[in-house]
Amino acid sequence: MSQPTVSIKTYTFTWLALLGLTLLTSLIGLLDLGLFNLVTAIVIAGIKASLIAFFFMHAFYESKLVRVVLAGGVLWFLILISLTLGDYLTRGLLPFPGK
């Protein structure tokens, strides 16, 4: 393993992209978009996280197992949050009290 996995050039582009996205998300944050402030913030954060995972953490270059593990972790978090919010969001839809 004396060949580097990722070139310094790739790292530099990733770093600059991350800083750029931080600037972007900050500028968007200064606008009043209601709920979309939070939504775009999370979406941009997701893009930054993907860049960190794929390039800094080498997920792009490692074995398929690593990518499956990563995807599994993200998926399981989504299961937790979506089924929980699914309960909260579907309350009060029927005209009965407490439902």
Add this chain to the structure above:
Amino acid sequence: MADPLELAVREQFQNPVQQRETSMVGMWVFLITEVMLFGGLFTGFAVYRMEYPLGFDLGSAQMDFKMGAINTAVLICSSFAMALAVNSAERGRKLRLAGFLVLTIVLGLLFLGIKFDEYYLHFLDHKAPGINFYQSGPQASSIEMFYVFYYIMTGLHALHMFVGIGLLSVLLLRTGLGSFSAEYHTPVEITGLYWHFVDTVWVFLFAIFYIPGAHMR
């Protein structure tokens, strides 16, 4: 003088490639346990944000956006430094490895310094629930809930930063002792994974705590 590569392969492994692969899989699995750990907090935050949208946005407006954004940039730079440290290890450049590890540690400490400064200012401003909290207005209790999640989540993150800096310091020591080479530097790689993960968590914390109320300041 025995081959350092052979010395580095532990008994249960058949060859160095298997050892490295297994260590990497192990670290990635550990990181997804951390995803679930923080995930529980993000879920709780989501439920309350849904319940109290105005209060949470007001809480977010009270955050020091500039400090948050600077801290985000600091951590991104520290991740860059860490990636370059791994790159140096892969090329067997020990001096550069040490240098980048030092840079990563320094940036990590800078982040923590800024973070604790923020905490201190919050405390002076009566924004520390359970210790020193005062908020007026109808949204007071939901703003308090915002702060509860803010402290728990950024606090847990800061704890992970401390652990990370500790691990990096150990790596620095081992680099000085000559433990790593182009053929064997797995601890550097897996500590790098941990550090990048902690950075990623902050990226999301910045998004949910600092940005929503930024336009209301």
Add this chain to the structure above:
Amino acid sequence: MGILISGFSSILTGLNFIATIHRMRAPGLTWFRLPIFIWSMYATSVILVLATPVLAITLAMVAVERVFHVGIFDPSLGGDPLLFQHMFWFYSHPAVYIMVLPAMAVVSEIIPTFSRKPLFGYKAVAFSSVAIAVIGFLVWGHHMFVAGISVYSAMAFSLLSYAVAVPSAIKVFNWTATLYQGPIELRTPLLYAIGFIALFTIGGTTGLVLAALGLDVHLTDTYFVIAHFHYIMVGGAVMAFLGGMHYWWPKISGRMYPETLAQMSALTVFIGFNLTFFPQFVLGYLGMPRRYASYPPEFQVLNVMSTAGASILGVGYIVPLIYLIWSWKHGEEAPPNPWRTTGLEWKTPSPPPTHNFEKTPLVTWGAYDFEAQKEELHLG
């Protein structure tokens, strides 16, 4: 604190097994040559790794709540108790699969050995183990049907709870098919394994009863629930544990246990267990609540029956404890492969040396391939 520490040990165990199973199998040991025991332990490890952290963070939040007197879950401080329940059950339901999958793992090893034929439907059983782990994460709301969740959410969780029973049923069918027409030896481990199949089936089907929304409204928090989970945990998991103890006892201790006494104990456990817990199903649908210190007189007969059963069950546990300890020093010495069965563990001495194998084995046969090892096993 104690739970956090032991939880961390669970997470590390799961992590260890996942890394080992993925990357450190012996040469030639492909995924589909692994014993089902390993598939089930792999599924268990996945659950350990994904569920336990959520419990950890939930408990940490409770601790913060108590120490700083802020309301996260506590309604009197403005918190949401249902949020606690969601996060608690997200772990705690998969936790029961953590408990039952290893039991199923043991049964999957015992049945082929004493039927002297390969496991029927290897891939079905292997994939079912994984399916139980995955679907098991989608059903936690069935513990909250009357807690105040939305009706739509409850319906979704109910449907998914029916789905999770399917892979368990697939396993039961495959075990039964393995036994079918096999030259069966009714040794102690098999008695426990067959007991498992019968009692787990009852426990599992009563789980479906509880998963029906309308029925759960009446049966929740009654003795019916207690009977249901004890049929699985004791009738299932504990019996599988005892079966496994007896199955691997020769390997662990290098000694045989006394067979006739062990068979009688297995029967005692089975009888004692049913006498203890079957009346509880009846008590439950008659309306006796759980977690109450006392009960109305009309429930007395069934309660006394249950207590009597418990004493018999207790005898059934104590006798093996005594003879297993006795056998450690005085039991007949065990050969490497007393059951003349397949499996790498039987190719080492009883008990095995620290490094397990003198030479790393090269595996070129299927997990239950009795044919391939015919000559070898007659010598065992």
